[in-house]
Amino acid sequence: MLWKNLEGTGDHKASKAWLDVWKERTGYTGTPPCGRKGCGNTATLGGHVKKVGSTDNSWYLLPLCDSCNKLKDPFEKKESISVASAAK
Numbered sequence: 001m002l003w004k005n006l007e008g009t010g011d012h013k014a015s016k017a018w019l020d021v022w023k024e025r026t027g028y029t030g031t032p033p034c035g036r037k038g039c040g041n042t043a044t045l046g047g048h049v050k051k052v053g054s055t056d057n058s059w060y061l062l063p064l065c066d067s068c069n070k071l072k073d074p075f076e077k078k079e080s081i082s083v084a085s086a087a088k
């Protein structure tokens, strides 16, 4: 399963940081690593991502570091890091 960053989600705001929303919805405690497979950075934000090549066009949250949040190409996700719904 490949994932890609959604663009233009800056106007999609929640009452708290999306990384905190992700933690709430996944029950993760502490600071997660960046969710992109092969990246060793710590996540700094909750990125908005979607599945590539799927009929599921839902928006999901995935912890990412700043540089992975700017990736335009599809990437693989760490299996240990779950996505959460990005619904408000």
Ligand SMILES: [Zn+2]
Pocket: 034, 035, 036, 039, 040, 041, 064, 065, 066, 067, 068, 069
């Ligand atoms: Zn990263």
